[in-house]
Amino acid sequence: MKSPRKYPSSTDVARLAGVSQSAVSRAFNKGTSVSEETSRKVFEAAKQLGYSPNFLPRMLRKHRSDLVAIVISDSANSFYAVAVDAFSKALQETGHQVLLFSVGGGNALDGVLPRLASYRVDAIVSALPVVTREAAEAFARIRIPTVSFNTPARNQWVSSVCSDNAGGGALVADLFVLRGARSFGFIGGMRGDYASDERLRGFRERLATHGFDEVQTARGDYAYEGGFAATQAMTGQRLVPDALFCANDMMAFGALDALRRAGWRVPDDVLVAGYDDVPAATWGSFDLTTVVHDHQAMVAAAIAILHDRMTDSGTDPADGVTTTVPVRLAERATTRR
């Protein structure tokens, strides 16, 4: 490897400024006692040498890196992309920096966790769509405060922030019934996906209170194509319910296109609702009724937990909390009769 460029050190600056090395350190750290004069000399020399303080020794000395890991996977869910940006921005405000870790499919998490520990990150955000019990325990084993974003998971070291998935499903159930539907369908995500399962549970339980016990379920893949295929299967068998709830907007778009192609009219023949309120939901071609989660509130809640866990006055990291952020319904053309 190339012998890397040698950066000037505080000692170099000290020599040029004619002060001690510790004076340089003090000049660059506020809340320390340095004279006006010394400070001036230091900054002048620093500028001349192009000096910028090296953060690594500081991490070493202080036993805290101010690094926060975000663990992502290549999910089609663009929800996580905006979350990463929001986290990064919010954490920078408090002097933290985001270190990104990608896990591929399978048990790749185990390959990544040791590195998380080796970078001595102060906290972890899991932006994984599925966190198995084993995964949660693996997180706990490295004993770093962790918050699972948008996926329930909880043990001594792992907290989670989720939107009220079941509540959202219930809102959709109420609306469908109010609009006169009497038969119901649901297109879910992959197996083991808590968010999808919860949305179905809330939907189903609320329908039961209205006296409807049957829900025709199908499974998609959280993408347009999955929603399209699942719906096409319904139209092919002429088993289209009065109202169709899709576990996310992408699948709802696929469902809409499949219904229209097969000659069904929305909302006249079929009501359709999605979940997420992605930008495309408002587009003229779709104008989709959907459940809106409050991204900002979710990120804020996660950050609050992390800060609490990372600071002194904070809670003992050894007990995770579960925060549920409320959702609301945005009714648009696909359910408006």
Added chain:
Amino acid sequence: MKSPRKYPSSTDVARLAGVSQSAVSRAFNKGTSVSEETSRKVFEAAKQLGYSPNFLPRMLRKHRSDLVAIVISDSANSFYAVAVDAFSKALQETGHQVLLFSVGGGNALDGVLPRLASYRVDAIVSALPVVTREAAEAFARIRIPTVSFNTPARNQWVSSVCSDNAGGGALVADLFVLRGARSFGFIGGMRGDYASDERLRGFRERLATHGFDEVQTARGDYAYEGGFAATQAMTGQRLVPDALFCANDMMAFGALDALRRAGWRVPDDVLVAGYDDVPAATWGSFDLTTVVHDHQAMVAAAIAILHDRMTDSGTDPADGVTTTVPVRLAERATTRR
């Protein structure tokens, strides 16, 4: 701040294993000479203590952090979101780790650059949609090899990898003419956006070779709404060209919906093409002709440049290169007569 948990050090492991501290270091670094026996004792003790090597002192000693910064802004362009994931994955393969830096609007870049330097990152990927001359010079000033992704920028320290924007514009021009269009429109991105400007340039120059010198231009904001509004202005004034080229797919979707709402038929009355080939371009409601760039090739090219700059045998970082990745056209329903 909470006094952070003290991790076990190699010295702790050494003591427990009854070997020297350097033996522990050697056991954890391959390519060093350690006996089977010593290694066993070390790993046993390490496991017992829950030891994982600390990377920070290593960075300190070696004068290389193996950290790569990715600088992002809150662009609506989801193209960057997938790129971040691809970069992260590819860099991890070679033992690098991505450190994320978000810049807000305005001159916020200046606030971020000193931190980049302080983390001693080995290289920088700029995923900013606009890199002004001043920004490029600011990058150069910290003398860390930088590659600007999808936005031209170049000086001694800054390389760039771009798709062949002008070439894509030319492909669209050829197709429009082939399909019989005789008047042309273009909806671009924000001021100073090179990608948009280049797409227009290629479009315009190729049209000129076909004998068409007029292009009716409008400006959007790279989002659905901007494309919708710009197109609505055209339909309102009844100044709709035979063929409309949008600088990205999002605006093309807006344009399609605006045209349809105003009673224009696509492709019968108007041809429409976009740029990016986002997933929604293939959806039934749009089926949009668009220019496809090769994400993978672009990321690979950027990584290749970075690796070259980061390694010993590599090129002197003091001369940036500009790599142009070819594009192709995906013709779909919006131009097929």
Added chain:
DNA sequence: ATGAAAGCGCTAACAA
């Protein structure tokens, strides 16, 4: 307000 000195947890040169 300032300097001297110790030490964070590693790696690497050197000696044995």
Added chain:
DNA sequence: TTGTTAGCGCTTTCAT
């Protein structure tokens, strides 16, 4: 193959 030793560039007592 192994142990000893000297730093990497900072922060932080402790004197002055």
